[in-house]
Amino acid sequence: MMNVELLFAETPVFETERLILRQLDLSDLDAYFEFASDPVVSLHTLWDRHETIVDTESYLQSVVDKHKARQAFRWGIIYKPDQKLIGRTGFISWDLRHSHAEIGFAIGSEYWNKGIITEATEEIIRYGFEHLGLNRIEGRCNYNNTGSARVMEKLGMKLEGILRDQLKIKGTFMNQKLYSILKCDYETDDNEAPFSLLEADQRTYSTYFATYRKNIWFRPSWLFVHNMMLEACNCYWVIQNNQRIAGISIEDNTIGSLFIIPPCDTLSVDLVSFLRDYVLEISTDKNRVEAYNVLHEHMGAFKSVGFDLVSTRKCMIRPTEKISISALNEFISVRPEPEHLSKMVLLMEEAYRGGMEEEDLDTYRRDLTYYFEHNKQEHLVDASTVLIHRETNEIIGLCLVSLWEEIPLIYEIAVTPTYCNQGIGRHMLCKAIHHLESVYEVIRLFVTSGNKAEYLYSSVGFLSGEETSHLVYQGKEK
Template structure:
């Protein structure tokens, strides 16, 4: 027996023998603030750029209402619970946030907050957002703290405007600007709140440096105030307390000038300056361009007690919400009024696709998976992939997303969308693909590999960043959650570890040669009109080893309905590529091993969705569960096919 298999088999049998009620239960335990503060300062990300680890610990040492979530006496997570509010939740490594923990918290708060009509979750980290939302929590606001160094910047007031100093007598002016500037926006408040916030600023920020860094900006002709920037002190460091410009004066560089003025003025006195911004605020782009760094987003959520989490009422509410979002999308992009409710269509396993008909035409709308979009690099990756698609369309048949105001990726509140012109062509099922299709796709891939994308300025990666996956972690979580795929995963454990190590070694050995390519050119991402293809869904576009891309794509197009790789189709694809690209010199044994990596990565992502680690709703969780079993079978089938594929490639004399 393979070493290590025995312990997992024993564990699996032990779990199966237990009834569900006998599994170790979660407990809520009052925490000693002194100990809790050390864990909080260490494991809760410092998303607000607090000055030091010690300052965070000191802040929490006197906190009340702090609790541990434990299992068998082991600390899994920390949380603040006050009345009907879950606050500043964090996990204790190596444990991961699960649906089970979220439901446990919800149940505890429901029991102790009988007099309240809703449950609130404050300061929810982006990596925990998906599970809370899958349980019915709704975002009320998402914000992030941003920071940059102070320095002397050259910035003069735009022509026709001049800055004026802030004094306590400026209160009425400040309130008037804030009220007008924030109307109908993400930061809109009532008049009393504007007054109270502004009074608080003047009462608590009398230091001359702060008042000098603050400013009102005036129209030089009318001398009317049109913008304001208030700088306060928070935890010993300056903070842009408010910055606002009247709508009629936006786009003229006034906000940028006031912020640059504050950054410059504070340079002799403080090393950095911070600010907070709400998700969806157009100023986010300005802050990015000025060099502000985000500490990561955090959200405030609410769950109505009478809201049905599982069942029809939740689905109905989601449907109404979706239609409302599409109305907003149409207005924002000037697509005309909706003619009917958007219709869900098949569109891959990651995102939601809709057919949308408006007064100006018919469109395909891709609503991007919110869980994926919380990843730090997600937004930039989608922007880059659409740049690649637009440039590739000059040389090969490709369908990039439509641009609005020069942008392909559309953001509406907390959701991201890609909008395409509707096309009536269809993708092919495996049984409909013939050798002519395969040869054509080999030719197209070769032409794609030949495109010079250097004009886009996309930085070439220096090395592969793949790491070994802890398959044992997912097996353990699967057993705890009674996942239907645990037996299949258990049987594959040692193979997965061996394949994973071989795939990473292979890809690391290939990482010196790169091309920009589509990245996921399987049959579902190609539409056909006769034998003329159109390449769609460019979201995986980026750098890849050309021979590895060739192999993976050839396998996609040569599989039949049962996953068997057919020699005639495989050879036709390779021949189409070879004819357009010329002779290829490659270590096919190394490349064939590397072909496992993308499948293993998809397996891990499917496991996360199935276990509610990266998942937004029950439909997505079900898809993840299905894909685990399918992908395990596909990986096994591919591994068994490696010897014969190596033989076919040798026969092609590549």
């Protein structure tokens, strides 16, 4: 059973390198109002902003009353460099019979991203397990409160699930994330070997990457992937217990192409949390991490530590062969030429408007300029198509073929919406498949998941590879 009598007999004060934690009381009125009245602090909290100092006085009186009734215990956080109260942490409720308690915390926004709440609440968790006899400590936060979620993850707490519409907060029913840590987790975490990063020798890294990273983009061979990775940079090993357990590329605010090394066979939430926190620490933007080329089986671990999905795509592949090409009598098929560029830009703007591939005109122009500068081989140009309407002379479709990693790639395909579902896309794809048969064995393309064109590609015989995703973490520690 939880030994709550010890807590009130000792009224413990804790001191860390930067902080003093002591009982919160009415003498903290002015300092507490200073951060509790900040609308930024209360944006994603379970409580409303303190509009007047009377609100703060009422709150602190409730803290004192719950303390007297032995229902809760909150510590004020004193930041030693400024000698002022800047936040609070503590047990906001408990169940004596079942030896569990709930933590809650808040801190002034100017002290976010300094690890202060984590440093303070670590002391509370330690005291709860080592002195009060707690078996379980839990915490909740709004589903969109990435800062508080990140703190609980750094404290070793595990996400148990989502409590749907659990609380009505500021007039709206809100989902709550429920985190917890058990005494056995706490004791295990104390003994668990930490992760570390080691800059990789590129030749060895290339060998491991070619072996353990799935070839989901249908690259030509193991040797091709190995030689390609010799040119890569910013590659690191993830080390635990003096063993390589994973490889990853890391740059400013970016991680990518993670792979796991046997005998390790799963990606843990703790490892993703470690990578996220490391990148935040070394990067210019302390609140954002982009994760690229995340494999489908790794998505759950990334989402558990606050990453959100941006987009998912896959590579598709098909053999080239001599196939029949349907006639399109209304249109003239010509080779793409640089003089078509302006009209091609307008076609892409119209074709992609409102869809998942939509970009601005400058992006379309830049992509097409790059295509013409880097794809001048006759067989690629001959396999490409610009379709022009015989009567209006307008460009109504385009299909551009490039060479990527020694294999042809559908660089761009677009059809004016007016002429969709008339077999034009199929016609252009079949022409590319047919014309390349004598030079290349296969052709590839990329498609964003959810794009309706994926049905067309499958119906023409393209095989889907596995999905990879782009995710982003964005949040502030509170």
